[in-house]
Amino acid sequence: MLRIGLIGAGRIGHVHARSVTANPGATLSVVADVIPEVAAALADRYGARSSGDIDSIFTADDVDAVIICSPTPLHVPHILAAARAGKPALSEKPVAMETTAVDQLRTDLAGLDPIVMLGFNRRFDPSFHAIHTAVEAGEVGTVEQVTIISRDPAAPPKEYIAVSGGIFKDMTIHDFDTARYFLGDIATVSAVGQNLDPGLADSGDFDGAIITLTNARGASATITNSRHCASGYDQRLEVFGTQGSLLAENLRPTTVRRSTAEYTEAQDPYYDFFLERYEAAYAAELNEFISAVTQGRHPTPGIEDGAAALRIAEAAGEAARTGRTIAL
Amino acid sequence: MLRIGLIGAGRIGHVHARSVTANPGATLSVVADVIPEVAAALADRYGARSSGDIDSIFTADDVDAVIICSPTPLHVPHILAAARAGKPALSEKPVAMETTAVDQLRTDLAGLDPIVMLGFNRRFDPSFHAIHTAVEAGEVGTVEQVTIISRDPAAPPKEYIAVSGGIFKDMTIHDFDTARYFLGDIATVSAVGQNLDPGLADSGDFDGAIITLTNARGASATITNSRHCASGYDQRLEVFGTQGSLLAENLRPTTVRRSTAEYTEAQDPYYDFFLERYEAAYAAELNEFISAVTQGRHPTPGIEDGAAALRIAEAAGEAARTGRTIAL
Amino acid sequence: MLRIGLIGAGRIGHVHARSVTANPGATLSVVADVIPEVAAALADRYGARSSGDIDSIFTADDVDAVIICSPTPLHVPHILAAARAGKPALSEKPVAMETTAVDQLRTDLAGLDPIVMLGFNRRFDPSFHAIHTAVEAGEVGTVEQVTIISRDPAAPPKEYIAVSGGIFKDMTIHDFDTARYFLGDIATVSAVGQNLDPGLADSGDFDGAIITLTNARGASATITNSRHCASGYDQRLEVFGTQGSLLAENLRPTTVRRSTAEYTEAQDPYYDFFLERYEAAYAAELNEFISAVTQGRHPTPGIEDGAAALRIAEAAGEAARTGRTIAL
């Protein structure tokens, strides 16, 4: 039974607290947050103890591994602290706001060989994962074109956007990892940014984007992002290869199809957002983390995957600003 | 080029006139109807001559084969006249209102060996036909359960129902033939009739029905009928066998899927009625008739198929009235 | 926190043990089974105590409510014992093998007014439940025809069939309850039984069936059952009304659609069986039981729902044997 210390009791912290509790191989020992009341509220719900002192978690006897749900700028220090304490860590994405921070982390971790997993949960979505397995098994031949549609149901507050690092590091970062999941190392990045939402006109960020990636072989991934989508959280993936294609459709709460005089076979709106849409993915991700820790192996995706996605995000920003294809 | 004489210029006569004109192997020579103006109107549209004298069509030099679209009670005399004139005939369904009339026809046709095809057009629907081909090829193993959903978009006028022969002979007759297409000879018939439409309360006929058929082997066909369906003309078929199943979905004018905040993937209502829904089936049926005539062979379905469907319809009526399973 | 005593540690007992553990409003106190080792194995898995003495559960201080997963012939005595002990009970279906046993239970329970819920879990399936909610809200107008397809992935052993009570009480009982969920009291029952599986030829039971039910208003429910289905556990429901229809499709592990040179949009086989297919339903059913107990109200479905489904099952057996429609 792996005893988990959870850092950060925000929205994503709640997701992991529930996953840990539901997982037969793990138990939630402690929840730490800089706001003690927030930590206590979450800890109480799942029968864990709480702490307002995050650093205490790295030395706690009842913590075998940590899950890092702190704000992005703290991911690197918390990963480092866990590594130094010899505690395996599952950190939320992105690993950092800047590639330079990851470079420093890499230097600081030299010789420690820590077990660190990055929370690119979509690799563990049952449908995306099944596509990956089928692709690896050669079902569609050689992969040529990956099409990713990824739209949020509604734009976050401008306050969130201001500190988010921008759409490419905040939102597309998941899609960049998905692209790498199927294409491996990315060679070129081109991007078009959109400013279509009047409510975000002065946010200083794009509210939509089209990004095209290629790998060294010339296979492509196309990502279509929007900060809003009337029908819900639109998350689709298609992998087209020489022998066929594999498509993951959106998830919905039920399988009901409604038919009336106006339309037929109408289905539910998609899940409203990532907690529901990727519930199974969070659970499977945690499973992989627990398995890796238990077996003493390095889980995937790791820090280098986070670093690679971050580099693509930075290149996408440059590509969107300059209108030039960026070579990595 | 097969020169066609068309008998009856009503709704179904128009369908066949168009099919004949569009078919490269046939030409429409003459349209005959007891109302000369009606015959002329249709004939003019397709560049054919017209006649108010139906009998003249059987002796006409410019008629190689006839298509019989007269009222049901005239199907038998027109089939007989065509047979005696040595002209192949494609007759609309049902072959007659009563099995006794078919028995008499069989007697009258003795020794003539006429080429007669019955217009059970659904056998020629591309989707139903593809299912039949797959079943014959053993794709689903042994057929065990056939499920037929067949609902009209809206009830016909009570005047029509009064002379229709009743729902089983008028509407379900097509489904009985579809059941025979997959199960062969029917051994037992049970049926439940429904009277749910207040507007048809005094029509003296059912406005919905559930019929269960079995063949000697024990395989079943279930038919669900309704005289109305808000979403359009609901025509589905599923064949379930030991190794899998085959399902024909409804047809729609486009493939468009609409997604909004209320629903996703909503499709068009089904085609409104049989002319659009079975347009390809009528054309393929005519092709088979022309091929058979040209090659001098007997097309399927023929008179005996019409007779068998009629017997099932009569048994269904008895089953619905008595609540007893009828053995054929 | 409702403390649950679980009676019977078989397959369905495992399902409920997991549901109870996962439910934030309940905890598994004790597992009782006549085979102590079987009880202990399940109890250990979820941190509960175990007992080989089932009767002890009714007097246990740490048991607020019981879940009855014993063999069907023991449902009635266990429901009665729970009622006499003043402990709410959730009993698996069917309530009994014979209507006479339910009549006796009703007599024995007189004056006790116990809280008893019957495990017709399909009412709690999110898709079926959503259809029910939509129907109740009038979305499809007046219900006219309910179509239920219900096929098991593979036949159980003949030993199971021998003591199952027969297909109608064992398998269709769920569909009878679903029919009642939408149609209310059933007025007539007709049925056709099938013997198509050579491996079950001497089982003394049907391996497939078509059942047609009507209510007093004349609305119908058609149930198609098979003991086997190559594609998995085939569970569909369609409710057709005057204004439209609602269809619940099968559930699958992923949303992946495969396209190759041979076919397009191929989806996963359905879930293999009821544990996976109805996992959400079992959880929701337990939620309703806990809510009802906590609020001191009678949950639905109850004993009378079980009695009604059993009467329909008995009528279906008679209908299939005699070929006659049975009035209830």
Added chain:
Amino acid sequence: MLRIGLIGAGRIGHVHARSVTANPGATLSVVADVIPEVAAALADRYGARSSGDIDSIFTADDVDAVIICSPTPLHVPHILAAARAGKPALSEKPVAMETTAVDQLRTDLAGLDPIVMLGFNRRFDPSFHAIHTAVEAGEVGTVEQVTIISRDPAAPPKEYIAVSGGIFKDMTIHDFDTARYFLGDIATVSAVGQNLDPGLADSGDFDGAIITLTNARGASATITNSRHCASGYDQRLEVFGTQGSLLAENLRPTTVRRSTAEYTEAQDPYYDFFLERYEAAYAAELNEFISAVTQGRHPTPGIEDGAAALRIAEAAGEAARTGRTIAL
């Protein structure tokens, strides 16, 4: 009845000959081709006269309008000749190989005000057209992102590619017009070309491409092209707007869905190529041409639509070669 002269008896000429014959408002008078035998073969099939002298068609008394199916380099001279002869023309796409040729055509046509329609048939596809109508009606709010998937079933011979003008002018030209159909004038073009097919390695052309277009408002269109697709001719369109989205699925010969132990709901491969896929579009396009000619109005799309698509194709070529976004 509009009497049509058809120029060019190749593959697309056959399509138009059939459409003309099937259209009640038109008749095929003459087929002209530089190879008289080829002209005669097609003409005979539809009861028209034939000619080896293309110029004769512009002066023929029995020709009210022409359909130009000659090789692309002859489109401009044939459009000009028709205009000078006062005969309305429907010309296949692209209008020319180079924008300079269109500029010259514009000059040469000055003062003639001819009726010329360009054969961008996809605007007339019933599904794409229904989406356009819905968009115009405001069903999805403001259009933000258009996603076009367009893949041929198999690569043409290298000989064809050598004279095709390249993938952007030959294949994507249709998608550029579709993008304009929804976005209006295009402001920027970025593109990534792919060389993935070993069989086309030395063709000097891309065999796949991803193109991103934007209009002045910032709305985007993403086009994914491939010269091959195992599942058939993959033609999909999605229009995403502020209030919802509209998706046109692929067309297939039947609606059959196959389910087995390996997969469920598998559908037919897509139509193999454009003749079958866009059969209804060709017919509707011809209808619009006939209507416009009959009513004496200018049909859409016209020469300027062809010129605009050609400019985008040229910009896409430059964008793919340079990795720079091109402003139009």
